[in-house]
Amino acid sequence: GQSLEQPSEVTAVEGAIVQINCTYQTSGFYGLSWYQQHDGGAPTFLSYNGLDGLEETGRFSSFLSRSDSYGYLLLQELQMKDSASYFCAVRDNYGQNFVFGPGTRLSVLP
Amino acid sequence: GAGVSQSPSNKVTEKGKDVELRCDPISGHTALYWYRQSLGQGLEFLIYFQGNSAPDKSGLPSDRFSAERTGGSVSTLTIQRTQQEDSAVYLCASSLVAGPSYNEQFFGPGTRLTVL
Numbered sequence: 001g002q003s004l005e006q007p008s009e010v011t012a013v014e015g016a017i018v019q020i021n022c023t024y025q026t027s028g029f030y031g032l033s034w035y036q037q038h039d040g041g042a043p044t045f046l047s048y049n050g051l052d053g054l055e056e057t058g059r060f061s062s063f064l065s066r067s068d069s070y071g072y073l074l075l076q077e078l079q080m081k082d083s084a085s086y087f088c089a090v091r092d093n094y095g096q097n098f099v100f101g102p103g104t105r106l107s108v109l110p
Numbered sequence: 111g112a113g114v115s116q117s118p119s120n121k122v123t124e125k126g127k128d129v130e131l132r133c134d135p136i137s138g139h140t141a142l143y144w145y146r147q148s149l150g151q152g153l154e155f156l157i158y159f160q161g162n163s164a165p166d167k168s169g170l171p172s173d174r175f176s177a178e179r180t181g182g183s184v185s186t187l188t189i190q191r192t193q194q195e196d197s198a199v200y201l202c203a204s205s206l207v208a209g210p211s212y213n214e215q216f217f218g219p220g221t222r223l224t225v226l
Contacts, residue, residue, distance in 0.1 A: 033213045042201065042217035043153070050213075087152060091213065097169060098143065098215075100153040 002026045004088055004101035011107045012078055020073045020104045022088035030091035032064050032071045037103070038084045046073070046086075075106070083108045114218035116202050122224045123192055131187045131221045135204030142185050143215060144177060145201040153201065159185060192225045199223070 004024045012018040022032065031050040035043040047055055049064035049071060061074040075082055088101040115134045123129050135142050144156040155169045159179045170176070174192075179185040189196055199222050203215035 031213055035215075042219050043203075043215075044217070045214045048213040089153075089213075097158065097166060098145075098153075098155045100145075100155070102152040 002090075002092060002099045004090060004099060006086075006088060006101040006104045008102070009105045009107070011109065013109045014078055014080060016078050017074065017076050018078060018106065020075075020086050020088075020106070022071045022073070022101055024069050024071075024088070024090050024099075024101075026090050026092040026099055028092035029066065029069075032062070033089045033091075034060075034062055034073045035087045035089060035100075036084050037087065043087065078108045080108050080110065082106060114202055114204055114216050116200075116218040116221050118221060119219065120222045120224075122226065124226055125194060126191055128188065128190045129192055129223065131189075131200050131202075131223070133185045133187070133202030133204075133218060135183065135185070135202070136206075136216055137183075139204035139206050139216070140182065141205045142179060143203040143205075144185070144187050145203065146171075146198045147201055147220070148198045156187070189223075192223075194225050197223055197225045 006022050033048045034046040036046050037043040047062040049055055049062050054063045059076045064071040085103040085105050087103045090099050117132045142159040145153040147153050157164050157169055157177050161182050162179050174190045177187045199220040201217055201220045203217045205215045
């Protein structure tokens with residue numbers, strides 16, 4: 001089967017660093033993506049990892065280990081506006097299907 | 111256009127009725143995706159179009175669901191004989207290049223479907 005696992009909730013304080021993990025089991029693998037979704041809003045793209053290693057985009061970084069079927073999203077210098085749900089997603093089936101994780105709800109406290 | 115648009119933004123219908131949901135992707139985007147999201151849940155992949163063709167329709171939940179795309183642009187998701195379990199937000203997304211190497215999808219605001 002196809003499945004992605006993420007923690008359901010994470011809480012941190014402003015200015016802190018938080019890591020959201022994602023493990024996956026899919027029939028194929030064409031990269032791991034991360035999306036952010038605020039309540040009532042549409043998902044927005046954050047990052048993509050096609051190869052092993054770390055990708056950095058401002059305060060956000062994403063990591064992938066294909067041998068471990070594992071990735072994470074790292075958020076630094078947390079701000080209140082980072083409170084949202086974060087989804088990892090994998091392209092499989094020769095790139096024709098996307099499988100999203102259940103999402104991690106991040107709450108940033110003052 | 112500036113982004114992906116979807117219509118209607120909200121749809122309330124009675125059980126058993128048919129509904130059509132529309133998606134206008136970003137101009138020039140060859141790939142188009144439909145997802146369903148229930149309250150507080152993740153995104154359920156429904157179907158993917160490359161141009162006007164959908165290589166794999168296995169993500170559609172039942173044969174009551176169908177989708178088409180014409181002119182490589184607008185897409186319509188049709189749900190026949192709606193059921194209460196169809197109530198969800200239906201999201202459309204598009205991307206510039208299809209294929210496994212490009213993963214940035216741009217999402218529309220969604221259509222919230224309520225089946226009474």
